[in-house]
Amino acid sequence: xTLISDEDRNFLVDYxxxxxxxxxxxxxxxxxxxxxxxxxTVCTYCKETGELLDExxxxxxxxxxxxxxxxxxxxxxxxxxxxxxxxxxxxxKNRGKVRxxxxxxxxxxxxxxxGIKDVSKGTTDLxxxxxxxxxxxxxxxxxxxxxxxx
Amino acid sequence: MAQKMAIENEHIIADTVEATEFPxxxxxxxxxxxxxxxVNEKTEFVGALPEDRFxxxxxxxxxxxxxx
Numbered sequence: 001x002t003l004i005s006d007e008d009r010n011f012l013v014d015y016x017x018x019x020x021x022x023x024x025x026x027x028x029x030x031x032x033x034x035x036x037x038x039x040x041t042v043c044t045y046c047k048e049t050g051e052l053l054d055e056x057x058x059x060x061x062x063x064x065x066x067x068x069x070x071x072x073x074x075x076x077x078x079x080x081x082x083x084x085x086x087x088x089x090x091x092x093k094n095r096g097k098v099r100x101x102x103x104x105x106x107x108x109x110x111x112x113x114x115g116i117k118d119v120s121k122g123t124t125d126l127x128x129x130x131x132x133x134x135x136x137x138x139x140x141x142x143x144x145x146x147x148x149x150x
Numbered sequence: 151m152a153q154k155m156a157i158e159n160e161h162i163i164a165d166t167v168e169a170t171e172f173p174x175x176x177x178x179x180x181x182x183x184x185x186x187x188x189v190n191e192k193t194e195f196v197g198a199l200p201e202d203r204f205x206x207x208x209x210x211x212x213x214x215x216x217x218x
Binding site: 044045081084093094095096097098099100101102103104108111114115118119122123124125126127129130131133134135136137138139140141142143144145146147148149 | 152153154155156157158159160161162163164165166167168169170171172175176179181184185186187188189190191201202205208209211212
Protein backbone atom coordinates (compact mmCIF):
# COMPACT_ATOMS: atom_id res chain seq x y z
CA UNK A 1 0.00 0.00 0.00
CA THR A 2 1.44 3.35 -0.91
CA LEU A 3 0.86 6.56 0.98
CA ILE A 4 0.96 8.94 -1.97
CA SER A 5 -1.92 8.58 -4.45
CA ASP A 6 -1.22 7.85 -8.12
CA GLU A 7 -2.59 11.25 -9.06
CA ASP A 8 -0.30 13.00 -6.59
CA ARG A 9 2.64 10.90 -7.64
CA ASN A 10 2.23 11.86 -11.30
CA PHE A 11 1.89 15.51 -10.38
CA LEU A 12 4.95 15.43 -8.11
CA VAL A 13 7.22 13.60 -10.55
CA ASP A 14 6.44 16.32 -13.07
CA TYR A 15 6.73 19.12 -10.50
CA UNK A 16 10.09 17.94 -9.22
CA UNK A 17 11.51 17.42 -12.70
CA UNK A 18 10.66 21.03 -13.54
CA UNK A 19 11.44 22.74 -10.24
CA UNK A 20 14.37 21.00 -8.57
CA UNK A 21 17.86 22.37 -9.19
CA UNK A 22 20.35 20.96 -6.69
CA UNK A 23 20.02 17.69 -4.78
CA UNK A 24 18.14 17.65 -1.50
CA UNK A 25 18.86 15.25 1.30
CA UNK A 26 16.11 14.39 3.78
CA UNK A 27 17.96 13.57 6.98
CA UNK A 28 15.56 11.39 8.92
CA UNK A 29 15.82 10.52 12.61
CA UNK A 30 13.80 7.54 13.73
CA UNK A 31 14.05 4.57 16.03
CA UNK A 32 15.18 1.05 15.32
CA UNK A 33 12.14 -1.17 14.86
CA UNK A 34 12.61 -3.79 17.55
CA UNK A 35 10.44 -6.90 17.88
CA UNK A 36 10.01 -6.02 21.55
CA UNK A 37 7.79 -2.96 21.54
CA UNK A 38 7.56 -1.42 24.99
CA UNK A 39 4.54 0.92 24.68
CA UNK A 40 6.06 3.96 26.33
CA THR A 41 9.08 3.93 24.04
CA VAL A 42 7.36 3.30 20.74
CA CYS A 43 7.40 6.13 18.24
CA THR A 44 3.90 5.88 16.79
CA TYR A 45 4.54 7.48 13.42
CA CYS A 46 8.20 6.66 12.82
CA LYS A 47 7.59 3.72 10.49
CA GLU A 48 4.98 5.57 8.43
CA THR A 49 7.12 8.69 8.21
CA GLY A 50 10.02 6.60 6.92
CA GLU A 51 7.76 5.05 4.29
CA LEU A 52 6.43 8.45 3.26
CA LEU A 53 9.91 9.89 2.88
CA ASP A 54 11.02 6.88 0.83
CA GLU A 55 8.07 7.43 -1.48
CA UNK A 56 8.93 11.13 -1.85
CA UNK A 57 12.57 10.30 -2.60
CA UNK A 58 11.38 7.87 -5.24
CA UNK A 59 9.80 10.76 -7.14
CA UNK A 60 13.08 12.40 -8.12
CA UNK A 61 16.71 11.39 -8.52
CA UNK A 62 17.63 14.61 -6.76
CA UNK A 63 15.95 13.62 -3.50
CA UNK A 64 17.62 11.16 -1.13
CA UNK A 65 16.87 10.01 2.41
CA UNK A 66 19.59 9.54 5.01
CA UNK A 67 18.24 7.57 7.96
CA UNK A 68 19.59 7.76 11.50
CA UNK A 69 18.59 6.09 14.72
CA UNK A 70 18.12 8.67 17.46
CA UNK A 71 19.89 6.55 20.07
CA UNK A 72 22.52 4.74 18.01
CA UNK A 73 23.49 7.89 16.12
CA UNK A 74 23.30 10.16 19.13
CA UNK A 75 26.28 12.22 17.96
CA UNK A 76 24.62 12.95 14.62
CA UNK A 77 21.35 13.76 16.40
CA UNK A 78 23.23 16.25 18.56
CA UNK A 79 24.79 17.82 15.47
CA UNK A 80 21.33 18.42 14.03
CA UNK A 81 19.87 19.44 17.37
CA UNK A 82 17.37 16.58 17.29
CA UNK A 83 15.91 15.27 20.54
CA UNK A 84 12.46 14.07 19.44
CA UNK A 85 11.37 11.78 16.65
CA UNK A 86 10.24 11.41 13.96
CA UNK A 87 12.35 14.33 12.77
CA UNK A 88 13.14 15.27 9.18
CA UNK A 89 15.78 17.85 8.36
CA UNK A 90 15.90 19.22 4.83
CA UNK A 91 19.44 19.82 3.63
CA UNK A 92 20.54 21.45 0.42
CA LYS A 93 21.10 25.09 -0.46
CA ASN A 94 19.26 26.44 2.58
CA ARG A 95 21.19 28.82 4.79
CA GLY A 96 19.31 28.16 8.03
CA LYS A 97 17.67 24.97 9.32
CA VAL A 98 14.40 23.54 8.07
CA ARG A 99 12.99 20.74 10.22
CA UNK A 100 9.78 18.77 10.57
CA UNK A 101 8.87 17.12 13.85
CA UNK A 102 6.17 14.50 13.49
CA UNK A 103 4.84 12.93 10.33
CA UNK A 104 4.56 15.58 7.57
CA UNK A 105 1.13 14.49 6.33
CA UNK A 106 -2.03 16.41 5.47
CA UNK A 107 -1.42 20.10 4.91
CA UNK A 108 2.18 19.72 6.06
CA UNK A 109 2.88 17.43 3.15
CA UNK A 110 2.58 20.38 0.77
CA UNK A 111 4.87 22.35 3.10
CA UNK A 112 7.38 19.52 2.82
CA UNK A 113 7.14 19.52 -0.98
CA UNK A 114 7.50 23.28 -1.23
CA GLY A 115 10.34 23.12 1.30
CA ILE A 116 12.16 20.56 -0.84
CA LYS A 117 11.74 22.80 -3.87
CA ASP A 118 12.98 25.93 -2.10
CA VAL A 119 15.91 24.11 -0.47
CA SER A 120 16.85 22.69 -3.84
CA LYS A 121 16.87 26.16 -5.39
CA GLY A 122 18.35 28.00 -2.43
CA THR A 123 15.89 30.84 -3.00
CA THR A 124 12.31 31.56 -1.94
CA ASP A 125 9.46 33.74 -3.16
CA LEU A 126 9.70 36.08 -0.16
CA UNK A 127 9.67 39.73 -1.22
CA UNK A 128 12.90 41.69 -1.62
CA UNK A 129 11.80 43.92 1.26
CA UNK A 130 11.41 40.88 3.53
CA UNK A 131 14.77 39.45 2.48
CA UNK A 132 16.43 42.78 3.19
CA UNK A 133 14.88 42.89 6.66
CA UNK A 134 15.78 39.25 7.37
CA UNK A 135 19.41 40.00 6.54
CA UNK A 136 19.49 42.12 9.70
CA UNK A 137 19.07 39.00 11.85
CA UNK A 138 22.43 37.95 13.26
CA UNK A 139 21.39 36.02 16.35
CA UNK A 140 19.95 32.51 16.46
CA UNK A 141 16.23 32.75 15.87
CA UNK A 142 14.12 29.68 16.58
CA UNK A 143 10.69 29.71 14.96
CA UNK A 144 8.42 26.84 15.99
CA UNK A 145 5.20 26.37 14.06
CA UNK A 146 2.69 24.07 15.74
CA UNK A 147 0.27 22.36 13.38
CA UNK A 148 -2.09 19.41 13.33
CA UNK A 149 -2.68 16.90 10.57
CA UNK A 150 -5.71 17.90 8.52
CA MET B 151 6.60 31.14 5.87
CA ALA B 152 8.98 30.23 8.70
CA GLN B 153 10.74 27.72 6.53
CA LYS B 154 11.20 30.23 3.73
CA MET B 155 12.79 32.61 6.21
CA ALA B 156 15.11 29.86 7.42
CA ILE B 157 16.16 29.14 3.86
CA GLU B 158 17.14 32.79 3.44
CA ASN B 159 19.00 33.37 6.74
CA GLU B 160 21.61 31.09 8.31
CA HIS B 161 20.65 32.09 11.86
CA ILE B 162 17.05 30.97 11.55
CA ILE B 163 15.80 27.54 12.56
CA ALA B 164 12.27 26.74 11.34
CA ASP B 165 10.56 23.81 13.04
CA THR B 166 7.17 22.55 11.90
CA VAL B 167 5.86 20.59 14.88
CA GLU B 168 2.91 18.21 14.66
CA ALA B 169 1.18 19.14 17.92
CA THR B 170 -0.71 15.92 18.60
CA GLU B 171 2.48 13.82 18.44
CA PHE B 172 4.29 15.97 20.98
CA PRO B 173 1.79 16.69 23.76
CA UNK B 174 4.44 17.83 26.22
CA UNK B 175 5.61 20.51 23.80
CA UNK B 176 2.02 21.52 23.05
CA UNK B 177 1.39 21.87 26.77
CA UNK B 178 4.59 23.81 27.36
CA UNK B 179 3.58 26.41 24.78
CA UNK B 180 -0.14 26.21 25.59
CA UNK B 181 -1.09 25.28 22.06
CA UNK B 182 -4.88 25.52 21.93
CA UNK B 183 -5.43 26.17 18.25
CA UNK B 184 -3.21 25.90 15.20
CA UNK B 185 -1.18 27.15 13.63
CA UNK B 186 0.54 28.56 16.67
CA UNK B 187 3.90 30.18 16.09
CA UNK B 188 6.47 30.65 18.85
CA VAL B 189 9.61 32.67 18.18
CA ASN B 190 12.61 32.33 20.49
CA GLU B 191 10.40 30.95 23.25
CA LYS B 192 8.97 34.41 23.93
CA THR B 193 6.97 35.91 21.06
CA GLU B 194 3.92 33.97 20.06
CA PHE B 195 0.90 34.33 17.82
CA VAL B 196 -1.92 32.17 16.52
CA GLY B 197 -3.12 31.91 12.96
CA ALA B 198 -1.44 32.32 9.60
CA LEU B 199 -0.18 35.87 9.20
CA PRO B 200 0.61 37.53 5.89
CA GLU B 201 4.30 37.88 5.10
CA ASP B 202 4.85 41.42 6.34
CA ARG B 203 3.16 40.80 9.68
CA PHE B 204 4.88 37.45 10.20
CA UNK B 205 8.17 39.21 9.54
CA UNK B 206 7.28 41.91 12.07
CA UNK B 207 6.76 39.26 14.76
CA UNK B 208 10.07 37.60 13.94
CA UNK B 209 11.90 40.93 14.08
CA UNK B 210 10.11 41.76 17.33
CA UNK B 211 11.61 38.64 18.89
CA UNK B 212 15.13 39.91 18.18
CA UNK B 213 16.36 41.53 21.36
CA UNK B 214 13.94 41.84 24.25
CA UNK B 215 10.72 40.90 22.49
CA UNK B 216 9.16 44.34 22.79
CA UNK B 217 7.73 46.06 19.71
CA UNK B 218 10.12 48.53 18.10
